[in-house]
Amino acid sequence: MSVREQASLIREVCVFCLEHKGRCFKDWSGEKIFKYISFHWLNGTLFVARDNDKGYILGVGIAWRVKKDLLVKRENEGLPQFDWSKLDDEGDATLVCDVFGTKKICHQLFDMAMQKWPEARKQPLFTYRNGDLTSLPMARFLT
Numbered sequence: 001m002s003v004r005e006q007a008s009l010i011r012e013v014c015v016f017c018l019e020h021k022g023r024c025f026k027d028w029s030g031e032k033i034f035k036y037i038s039f040h041w042l043n044g045t046l047f048v049a050r051d052n053d054k055g056y057i058l059g060v061g062i063a064w065r066v067k068k069d070l071l072v073k074r075e076n077e078g079l080p081q082f083d084w085s086k087l088d089d090e091g092d093a094t095l096v097c098d099v100f101g102t103k104k105i106c107h108q109l110f111d112m113a114m115q116k117w118p119e120a121r122k123q124p125l126f127t128y129r130n131g132d133l134t135s136l137p138m139a140r141f142l143t
Helices: 003-019 030-043 068-076 103-116 118-122
Strands: 046-050 057-066 093-100 125-129 132-136
Touching: 003 030, 003 046, 003 057, 003 093, 030 046, 030 057, 046 103, 057 068, 057 103, 068 093, 068 132, 093 103, 103 118
Parallel strands: 093 125
Antiparallel strands: 046 057, 057 093, 125 132
16 A cells, blocks of 8 residues: 555544544544554554445544553553554453444454454453443454
């Protein structure tokens, strides 16, 4: 994919996120959303679901692999889980953040992440609900 195509995709995802930002990006500027989406695109932690026939975006999700102990430690210390430092695929858990889409689309985004990290199917899955770190039951997403 050319740089121009990548930039176009990032722009399209940003527009989608701005239109559907809800609680995820409630107080974020367009510039900050652009940087955040770009960061996750470059790290391979941005997942985009599209309509197969028309090609438009149906949902967006961001997830990354983490070490569970570090995740819990950062939470207990009141530190943000995301700190703009390079992410890697190492970890014994997955943190799911900033998901936009219907329940069906969320399952599709989850499947994309599990294709990238098949070992994650057997490991803990976390997200934030109402500001609290929460463990999600993996069975809810396995199809």
